[in-house]
Amino acid sequence: MPLVFSHVEYCDMHFVCGFCGRNARAAVEEYQRRFPDRRIPSRSVFTRIHQTLRDTGSLASVSVHSERQDVRMIDTREHILDIVQYHDQMVQHLEPGDHAQRMDLCHWITKRYSFKHANRIDKQAHIRHTSLRIALWNANGLSQHRDEIILFLKINFIDILLISESHFTAESYIKIPQYNTYSTNHPDGTAHGVTAIIVSHSIDHYQLPKFEENFLQATSIKVRTLPYDITISAAYCPPRHNNKKEDYQSFFSTLGNKCIAGGDYNSKHVLWGSRLTTTKGRELAKLMQEENYYYMSTGTPTYWPTDPQKTPDLLDFFVTKGLSSTYADVTPSFELSSDHTPVIATINSSVIHKQRTPKLHNNKTNWDTYREIIDNNINLSIKIKIPEDLNTTLQTLIDTLQKAVRRRRSKLSNENKILIYKTVIISIWTYGIELWGCASKSNTNIIQRSQSKILRMLVDAPWYVSNETLHQDLNLKFMKEIILDRSRQHMSKIETHEKELLQPLREPINNRRLKRKWPNDLI
Known part of the structure; x- marks a missing residue:
């Protein structure tokens, strides 16, 4: 639809088209009769107006300035001309009173447009404050993976990508649209090892000093996007160096009290999911325990060697400090091509509710x-x-x-299971309960906990079902209720028993010791 009519004119055209029964020829004649001072549209304009409203429900696709906008723009231009007061001459020069008028113009422009720009930035910052998605990946050479990295960042909404083994030198360069790239070179200047960080333009950050040592290379930035400032670092430890705790400490001490450092540490330990523990992994775990660092890993292999004689293992993970695990989540990814797979971490400003992984087995599986x-x-x-x-x-x-x-599960019904429990199990621990029911509460609670666990396993009750609901539904009493009932029955039998030797048992005990309970106290 040509952009030559205002919204008011299009509205009148649609009314006339309906008035003429959607007859385009008659609509042109009726529109000319009603509005003789306006431009007369062709028949195709009336047809397209009706079709656009029928398909989309609006005329949003017609990008025409309304009359109100035109009037506002005219008023703005006239206001600017009144302030500047241009002179009709070939050479523009300053008059004695022009300086004050030009200052008024600058103040007016600043007040009008700076507020809009600041408000737009605040809205964008508010959106970015909610979460931060960080991915780490051992690229084994970054330059040849540029195209797939661009696609990976877009599909997974990655804010920061931590790269290990970028193989960059001082002459290396890579450009990712809408992202900044920071890299660290090896101390010897050759293209092996080293790290890089790819950060989105929307992230408020600045680069920190690089860590360039033979045993570890790292690239770090300070991020201000979340409600708190956090240091994010991409680290790489070459496998041929046998790092000690002091070596790791010299690096992590540069990151501050709130940080997350991800990369290929070449340190294996069963603590974060590796299949075995090496010396480097043991030294790193020792530092983490002493300095209150925490690990975030998927628990699944991230290194997939091409050699069939080698076994996949977990080498890539995050090390954090000052960051609660309830605000973070880690998931594996299999979208990039190298002998390592990426790991994606989500850092949120609120608690992340993680779904429990469904399992087909439990600790009782045969x-x-x-x-x-x-x-x-x-x-x-x-x-x-x-x-x-x-x-x-x-x-x-x-x-x-x-x-x-x-x-593998039992075919018995719940009724038969409870019947067997009452017949076999309860009859054993209730024997003599009239006397040993006087035991301390800590001892009787042991049997009560055992009964609750057994009932939960018999009916396969979920975790959110309370023990009270479980006993009520199965029509079973708690242990303290059974002790009370049995004690009352015991005393009633003694009172009606014909043997005189049992009569002293009904008399209260006067000389007590250590506040010990007696069967009479259970009633």
């Missing part, structure tokens, strides 16, 4: 029975020739696993 069911039902002689065969085989494997999980 793995021998489970293994037997799998061996009897799985078929390893299936030939896969086309993609449909792969999908069918995969679905068969999933069904077999689910079948094994269902069969």
Whole structure:
């Protein structure tokens, strides 16, 4: 639709088009009769107006300045001309009173436009204050991965990317649109190891001094986007150096009390998910325990060697300080191509509610029975020739696993389980409860906790079901109620018993010692 009419004119055109029954020829004639002083649109204009409103529900696609905007712009221009007071002459020169008028013009422009610009920046900063997404990755050479990095940053909404083994030198350079790049070179100036940080333009930050040592290279920045200032660093430890605790301490002492340093430390320890513990990992863990550092890792391998004789392991993780784990979350990613996979951390200004990972097993799983069911039902002689065969085989494997999980559980109903518990278990620990029920509360609570755990396992109750609700639904009493009932029955039997030797048991005890309870006190 040509941009030659105002919104008021388009509104009148749409009214006339409806008045003429959507007849474009008649609408042109009626519009000319009603508005003889206006420009007369063609028939195609009326047709496009109706079609645009029918398809989109509005005329938002028509980018025409309204009459109100035109009037406001005219008033603004006239106001500027009144302030400046241009003279109609070939050469513009300053008159004695021009200086004050020009100062008024500068103040007017500053007051009008600086507030809008500052308000727009504050809104953007408010949006960025909520969370920060940080990814770390061992690129094994950064320059050849530029295109996939641009796509990775865009798809995963990454604010900061920490790079290990960028292989940069003083002459290396990479440009990522809408991002800044900072790098650290190796002390010997060659292209191996070293680190880099790629930061979004929307992040308020500045670069910190580089850490350039043979045993560790790191690039660090100070970020002001979150409600607090935090140091973020990309680190890399070459594998051939046997770092000690003092070496790690010399690096982490430069980061401050609130920091997050991610990278390839080449330090293995079962504490953060590696399959074994090395000397470097033991030294790093010692520093973390003494200086109150914390680790954030996925617990899954991040290094995938091409050598079939080597085993994948976890080498890339974050080390943090002054950052609670309830405000952070870590997830693995498999989108970039190198022998390492990226790790993405989300730092939030509020608590992150993490979903519990569903599990098909628990600590009571009978793995021998489970293994037997799998061996009897799985078929390893299936030939896969086309993609449909792969999908069918995969679905068969999933069904077999689910079948094994269902069969490893008891087939008894909850009523039969409770009946067995009452008959076998309760009858054992209630024997003589009329006397040993006087034991201390700490001792009786041991049996009560055992009963609660057994009932929870029998009916597979979820974690949010309280013990009180569990006992009420299963129609079972707490231990203190059972002690009270049994004690009352015991005393009533003594009172009606015909043997005279039992009568002293009804009399109260006068000489007590150590405030010990007696059976009479249980009633």
